[in-house]
Amino acid sequence: MRKIFLVEDDPGIRDTLEILLTTEGFLVQSFGAVAEFNNRDKSILPDLFLFDVMLPDGSGIELCREIKNDKKSENLPVIIMSAHADLEDVFYECIPNDFIPKPFDIDDLILRISKILS
Structure with missing residues (x-):
């Protein structure tokens, strides 16, 4: 079973x-803030x-940069979601595998996740 953070x-x-993602067969571990995410079992x-971009205690872009700069996770895919940032802003700061503007189409999100994981 594929795991998504x-x-x-x-x-x-x-x-x-x-x-939705659990229904699609993914194992999902969710976090509401950067601090929660940073306290996970690494x-x-x-x-x-x-990752969402705008978080109460940080940014999904910062998280993306950390993931991509860590030897253990640098090759793992990252998808960034945002209602406020645009693709150019995100790619300037971090190079995610995909960017999904909010509001998003659920079917499109599932398709993009499946494509990245295949």
């Missing part, structure tokens, strides 16, 4: 994504990271 501060979006690596 989701960092999203909006509980409605986070819960919806967790239910010995466990997911198959994919899904």
